[in-house]
Amino acid sequence: MAQVLDKPVQVKAPVTPAERTARRRTLLQWIAVHSLGVAAALFFTLPFVFVFLTSLMSDTQALSRDLIPHTWEWGNYKKVFDTPGFLTWWKNTLIYAGLGTVLTVVSSIPVAYALAKFRFRGRNLSLMLVISMMMLPPQVIIIPMYLFWAKQLDLSGTLWPLIIPMAFGDAFSIFLLRQFLLTIPNEYIDAAKVDGCGDLRTLLKVVIPMAKPGIAAVGLFQFFYAWNDYFGPQIYASENPGAWTLSYGLESFKGAHHTDWNLTMAATVLVMAPVILVFFFAQKAFVEGVTLTGVKG
Amino acid sequence: MATITLASKRRRSALRTLAFMSPWLIGFAVFFAYPLISTVYFSFMHYDGFKPPTWSGTKNWTYVFEHYPYFWPALRNTLWLVLVMVTLRVVFGLGVGMLITKIKTGTGVFRTLFYLPYLAPPVAATMAFAFLLNPGTGPVSSILEKIGIPAPGWFNDPNWSKPALTLLALWGIGDLMVIFMAALLDVPQEQYEAAELDGASAWQRFRYVTLPNISPIVMFAVVTGVIQTMQYYTQPLIAGKVASGVIQGAGTQFEPGYPDKSTLTLPQLVYNLGFQRFDYGSACVVALVLFVLSMVFTAFLMRRRGGLNLAGD
């Protein structure tokens, strides 16, 4: 007797019409939302798919309106790799992006720290100037800068005019880092001071380890800015094919290959792929960085 | 015993600030202030890169504003892009952001897929779209025709080139999507629940709960979108070059804005005047116009604070 009465009996209430409508509405909503999602996903991914498919077509088929390749010409990729200069473009882009990122991060951190944690007259003015620099189109100052690098220093035909300025801080990186550093509680910094740390040691031993996510985000942004940069290499590196980057080389590739759309699309895939691959490995840092840019009024 | 005076403390603090800020201070002077002053200077000079510059007064200014056939079309295009492209990007970004927050199954996959196009390098993305939208050989035209819709000329038709560029911009909506997503998720759930209890419809909930909460972000997206439009260079240039098919024919060089000046933007004019016509002075005039426009909107952004959190602490 006790056993029967131990377990409370679950009496299932009958499903009311109201509940049934609510459930159906939720189901319909689910279907609607996910259909939209699939449609949007198609919009975002189909271009990649078509580009990839076209890159595998034969020369003549690429000019037709076919969507699916008849023969899968993987050799197109080899042809692109064998294009004189292609590997050079890769090397140059890696140097520009890699070296540039390191220089930017190293030079931007102290500035961002000062703007976030120091109190000084002119701090707000500096911050406003940083933001102004962020918003400045590069074309505004390109003429005197080009004349400076090309005529004064004879550095045209190289990527140095793009890399060297990155050793002096990048406005966008400074701003992002500053926003991030603001979120580090002052108690940690004060504690370090009490322990006798000077400003530099505080920065190196206490702040930077805590700021790793922000630094990673800034580094990634700068890396991709340099990777994707077209205008900079167009102005400074165009006269020396040995200094071309992937973006500029891709445009030149199209020019040299007129209507070989299959080869051009293969080259396009090879230019897009590394970025996407890196993204998959660094997703968190990306999203973190993007949110740093726009939030919290 | 050394006494630490207030004055020496202040001096140390100043030196410390100077030390930490020095990379940027040098960068600001050499890579921002100096070139800006130079640009103003050159705008009054006649210089072609070979013979030494000579003073030309307001000649370049008159030329750009009254005789340069690309200047006003570029401004009109910029206006179009600001009104249409920025608006559509913000609306679409918000829409996709909302969609993502409502998708419960496989959110991560959807979010990644929606974000991917933003990562494509601009040259590559533009070339991809130029191929996809090519009226003769592109898949989009063939699909549209199979459905029975006449395919527009896209990058080859002056009336469709900017819409095609907008399509490209919407494809790369990832950055706005993430920002809006974060903002939407920040809206306090209680406000929604309270609204529902009051019997508010979905639209009313959006209007009276969502919008007010995310309006700083919307404002931020709009203003930064406008500022980005000022810098719009690579995509229209590459689209025009690829679509026009002007490669190395005998005779003339590529003139920007194909087709029919419809894709001209101010940054392209700086390139055309400075690096194709080698009229450095007039290029600096356009550069200054670009500067003023950018700073006007930047100032607007800073005054409205659009989520920039200047004070900080």
Next chain:
Amino acid sequence: MPGMSRKAAIALAASASIALLATACTGQSSSGASDDASKDTTINFWHAWSAASETKAVNALVAGFEKAHPDIHVNVVANMTDDKINQALRTGGDKAPDVISSFTTNNVGKFCSSGALVDLNPFFKKDGIDPETTFPKAMNEYTQFDGDRCTAPLLGDAYGLYYNKTAFAKAGIKNPPRTWSEFETDAKKLTIAKGDSYSQLGFMPDYHGWETTTEHYFAQFSPTYFDKAGRSSLATDPAFQAGFTLQKKLVDELGGFKKLETYRATLGDEWGAKHPFHTGQVAMQLDGEWRLGMALAAKPKFDIGVAPLPVPDDQAGQYGKGYITGTITGIAATSHKQNAAWEFVKYITTNTDAVVNFSNAIHNVPSTLAALKSPNLTYDPRFKTFLDIAANPNSTTSPASINGGVYLATIQNFGYDYENGKVGDLKAGLKKTAAQIDTDIAQAK
């Protein structure tokens, strides 16, 4: 004091600006031809050819030179477009080219007047070569500006009419059109409609249609682009008015701008296998001499015919003329090896065998009178039409101007507006365009 950091920054900026401004204005230092061409040296040669067959031909040309001049090595760089060349000419330095070649004859005016390329007249004189008797008349015209001959022709291009013989026969036309009226009639006869579009278009007249640019059309009308004072004669020379009017008439008669543009958007690329002339979608094509080789390679299903372009009815006696342009080559003013560079330029532009072999390889028109008559020229018999056009004394080219091809682009832009109906009043439009050209030239001075 905390305020010092700000003041220091401003002071830094100000002094930096003044210092850099003062040194930023440098003119070009000409290096002069002081090198010894017989010493072992290497020169840089930048050219614009990019197709595999073309670069192969250039390399063969260079190899021939190196064989004849073992002390001079040539470092060849291909696919260098004008913007890159222009930049390099201004900055100089070790990596800059010593010799350049460009397809854009319109830039000659800029090259010469700015001093970017050196005047070759002293070099020609020193070696006893008279350009006037070496090169065809039109080529002499477009390689110099204002008495300064800063370039030499490196093979040429001539424009003519390609026509589909099979389609001609089907339409009952026996001969290619010689006058514009015949051309109009033939174009209409050869147009076969298909629904809202065409299955075969007699001729694609739109200015956007690759080679049917304003300057190629108007050459048939023998225009004068600039008067003696250097001002644009666009509004005063009746040739332009005639040209614009007849082209517009052709556009309207063949179906109207909109219909033609829609059709043009579906046609294949200019350099691809699906070129509309190759596929038979267009029965007549205005194009350069290189089209013959490409058309034959595409193995079309019809017989290809070649003829000079038609002439206006009132100039019927001048049938056989056409538009001439070509590749130009010159020596950079910043080069420290000008004498060695001259040996190279002299070889590739005047050595008859070199010119003939190069011309055979890339199917361009040879650029010396001797080469034009050479028995070693190998070509499809139809190619002879272009040789004749090149040698024809009535053939014209577009003159050099101080701001390069800007005036041609301006005329072309006006053409776009006129053919699509945006501008209705031709006379007023021509006046306005002429004023624009004059202003642009004044700006460049």
